[in-house]
Amino acid sequence: MNYDRDRVDEYTLALLHLVSHERHKGLGARAWKGFDWDTMNRLHDKGYITNPAGKAKSVGMTEEGYKKSKELFYTHFINK
Helix, strand or coil: CCCCHHHHHHHHHHHHHHCEEEEECCCEEEEECCCCHHHHHHHHHCCCECCCCCCCCEEEECHHHHHHHHHHHHHHHCCC
16 A cells, blocks of 8 residues: 555654653653554654564653654644
8 A cells, every 4th residue: 555654654653642651751751552563663763762562562752752742743633
């Protein structure tokens, strides 16, 4: 299937904000990782999350990833 992977990554990162927890200012947060593996790997390659491979049900979000996820969540999903 041919689709805009960057757009999928953007929306997935925005949704990671919705499922984030254990926020530590300056250190990022954790987020549940129940999303497409290819997308999660691309977000890891872009430096937004830690390596999603592993048995944990959540993934670490970098500080940059957390801030970007919050920005994208408000851009795409908050009523103005």
